[in-house]
Amino acid sequence: MKSILLQTICRFIIPFLLVLSVFLLLRGHNEPGGGFAGGLVAASSFALILLAFGKKELRIAMRFDPKSIAGIGLVIAVLSGIPAFFIGEPYLKAIWFMLPTPLGPTKVGTPVIFDIGVYLVVIGITVSFLEDMDE
Amino acid sequence: MSVIFVVLIPLLMAAILVSLWNVPKGRKVIAIIGSGAHALAGAWLLTTVIQSGLVTKNISGWIPPFGIEFRADLFSATLVALASFIGLCVTIYVHSNIDDERTNFGFHPLFFVLLGGISGAFVTADLFNMFVWFECILLSSFVLLGLGGEKKQLRGSLNYVIPNLFSSMLFLTGLGLIYGATGTLNMAQLAERTAQINPSTAALVTVVFVIAFGLKAALFPFFSWLPNSYHTPPTAVAALFAGLLTKVGIYAIIRFVGTIAPTTASAVLPILTIVCVLTIVIGSIGALAHTSLRKILGYLLIGHIAFMLLGLIVPSQASMAAAYFYMLNHILVITCLFFFVGIIQWHTGQIDIRKIGGLQAKYPALAIGMAIPTLSLIGIPPFSGFWPKIGLLQAATDSPIFFASIIFSSFLTLLAMAKVWMTIFWRAEVTEAPEMPPCPTTKALPAYLLAAVILLISVFPAPIADLTNRAAKEFAPYFQINGGDQ
Numbered sequence: 001m002k003s004i005l006l007q008t009i010c011r012f013i014i015p016f017l018l019v020l021s022v023f024l025l026l027r028g029h030n031e032p033g034g035g036f037a038g039g040l041v042a043a044s045s046f047a048l049i050l051l052a053f054g055k056k057e058l059r060i061a062m063r064f065d066p067k068s069i070a071g072i073g074l075v076i077a078v079l080s081g082i083p084a085f086f087i088g089e090p091y092l093k094a095i096w097f098m099l100p101t102p103l104g105p106t107k108v109g110t111p112v113i114f115d116i117g118v119y120l121v122v123i124g125i126t127v128s129f130l131e132d133m134d135e
Numbered sequence: 136m137s138v139i140f141v142v143l144i145p146l147l148m149a150a151i152l153v154s155l156w157n158v159p160k161g162r163k164v165i166a167i168i169g170s171g172a173h174a175l176a177g178a179w180l181l182t183t184v185i186q187s188g189l190v191t192k193n194i195s196g197w198i199p200p201f202g203i204e205f206r207a208d209l210f211s212a213t214l215v216a217l218a219s220f221i222g223l224c225v226t227i228y229v230h231s232n233i234d235d236e237r238t239n240f241g242f243h244p245l246f247f248v249l250l251g252g253i254s255g256a257f258v259t260a261d262l263f264n265m266f267v268w269f270e271c272i273l274l275s276s277f278v279l280l281g282l283g284g285e286k287k288q289l290r291g292s293l294n295y296v297i298p299n300l301f302s303s304m305l306f307l308t309g310l311g312l313i314y315g316a317t318g319t320l321n322m323a324q325l326a327e328r329t330a331q332i333n334p335s336t337a338a339l340v341t342v343v344f345v346i347a348f349g350l351k352a353a354l355f356p357f358f359s360w361l362p363n364s365y366h367t368p369p370t371a372v373a374a375l376f377a378g379l380l381t382k383v384g385i386y387a388i389i390r391f392v393g394t395i396a397p398t399t400a401s402a403v404l405p406i407l408t409i410v411c412v413l414t415i416v417i418g419s420i421g422a423l424a425h426t427s428l429r430k431i432l433g434y435l436l437i438g439h440i441a442f443m444l445l446g447l448i449v450p451s452q453a454s455m456a457a458a459y460f461y462m463l464n465h466i467l468v469i470t471c472l473f474f475f476v477g478i479i480q481w482h483t484g485q486i487d488i489r490k491i492g493g494l495q496a497k498y499p500a501l502a503i504g505m506a507i508p509t510l511s512l513i514g515i516p517p518f519s520g521f522w523p524k525i526g527l528l529q530a531a532t533d534s535p536i537f538f539a540s541i542i543f544s545s546f547l548t549l550l551a552m553a554k555v556w557m558t559i560f561w562r563a564e565v566t567e568a569p570e571m572p573p574c575p576t577t578k579a580l581p582a583y584l585l586a587a588v589i590l591l592i593s594v595f596p597a598p599i600a601d602l603t604n605r606a607a608k609e610f611a612p613y614f615q616i617n618g619g620d621q
Binding site: 067068070072074075077081084085090092093094 | 153
């Protein structure tokens with residue numbers, strides 16, 4: 001059931017999907033997007049790999065066990081509330097600051113870290129569901 | 136700060152343990168360290184509350200009603216501290232009890248989600264947030280019951296999840312109603328506003344919530360799911376469920392009727408009294424009818440759970456204090472008993488009392504250890520169960536039917552436990568038990584530790600009585616409104 005057409009298209013489309021997912025992740029705080037949407041897009045690219053190449057190649061492409069990715073995402077999301085303690089604010093209070101980047105100053109903060117956590121959880125959980133269903 | 140840590144630590148532990156999904160080594164040790172940290176956080180919260188009173192924190196700095204507030208008064212802080220201590224005991228107990236198959240399918244992360252859910256339900260001051268914690272508890276406990284995939288486990292977990300989902304639905308309906316009527320879900324604001332809304336709406340909302348929580352607490356007539364599901368999972372899981380889960384339901388009823396809607400209590404109290412009495416009677420009779428150790432304890436748990444609502448039914452500080460003391464003691468005692476049942480199961484491979492015998496001759500230490508929670512459960516002086524029971528009886532003189540049911544239940548508990556004791560400990564060995572290796576220390580330690588704590592409370596009940604008195608004072612407005620002596 002391995003189609004050469006799908007495999008060829010995959011090679012083209014997956015890098016774009018992954019870049020799109022990171023783009024969605026980073027624009028997410030005030031505009032449509034965010035960790036959940038970005039994570040789903042990234043997971044769909046892994047789903048394509050699963051369909052086109054099979055489970056073994058998916059594991060090679062992902063490098064880590066999807067459940068561990070979800071767990072690490074959870075840890076990041078939980079920890080993203082901790083920095084607020086150091087400035088005497090309650091848990092999960094957002095801290096923002098401007099970061100100078102080559103593209104000009106960018107606003108970053110703890111919610112971005114939280115979103116990265118969500119992103120990883122969504123990827124991990126979705127891929128592990130798909131893997132289980134593939135059997 | 137401490138009020139956040141009691142919820143944060145279990146959730147962080149769950150996350151860490153999920154990321155170690157494929158790393159079997161060290162999982163159990165990490166779990167014990169995490170539980171230890173949780174127990175420390177619980178103790179920290181309790182000492183903070185004892186020293187400086189109410190602790191509140193708005194999560195992420197949003198003020199209520201827009202944000203979620205965590206609030207620990209003495210009533211909830213003591214329960215959290217006790218829950219985290221029980222959690223630590225269960226994690227140690229689990230060390231040798233849960234097989235690899237279960238740990239591979241996420242026993243530990245689920246366990247910590249459950250602990251986090253219980254702690255969260257105790258400290259949250261937002262009714263909708265409480266619903267979220269209840270869902271955390273429900274989902275994780277559903278999977279914990281089903282882990283292992285034995286046939287009877289699947290039946291047990293279905294028995295558990297269907298009534299509890301129904302209860303969640305009622306809870307959500309009640310949330311909608313109360314939000315529509317008052318425009319807030321923060322408990323402190325609700326307490327101010329429920330007195331002002333239409334009394335019949337308030338009564339309806341209260342009834343919906345009491346039914347929803349009553350289902351979780353296994354009150355009559357919604358009790359049958361409890362003994363049918365608690366006898367299937369591994370003993371450690373059953374011990375945790377028996378010790379804490381139904382008490383979360385009781386806590387929610389007391390919190391709702393006692394703090395949020397004290398003015399409408401008069402609408403539900405007559406029904407609640409009948410429900411409690413029937414729960415006590417039926418639970419105690421049910422215990423006599425069964426021969427499986429876990430089912431006997433399950434029914435006794437139902438029979439005793441309704442005592443803890445006496446503080447609402449007889450609105451006075453003394454009755455609330457006694458009921459609260461009873462609740463704290465009951466958490467310790469029932470968990471301890473389930474631990475000992477697990478040890479008996481280890482030695483004999485059985486939990487049916489018809490097939491067990493001669494334990495006293497073979498394992499005298501086990502008999503001495505188990506005698507402590509057993510006597511305390513019945514309420515024999517001077518064991519710890521006696522002190523709250525005498526308080527309950529004194530308080531219940533205003534409600535003769537409740538008084539009678541306490542006496543009735545105490546006798547039936549005595550009868551049920553005496554039957555258990557005489558068959559499994561005193562009679563001669565029935566069948567040749569298979570030769571088992573000695574009970575691992577990690578399994579024996581928490582059981583005997585809890586027995587020692589119970590013994591300590593038996594000898595020095597005064598500090599606990601002080602604590603429960605102070606905790607009961609927090610319900611002073613409820614007693615005033617409902618014509619109690621406070």
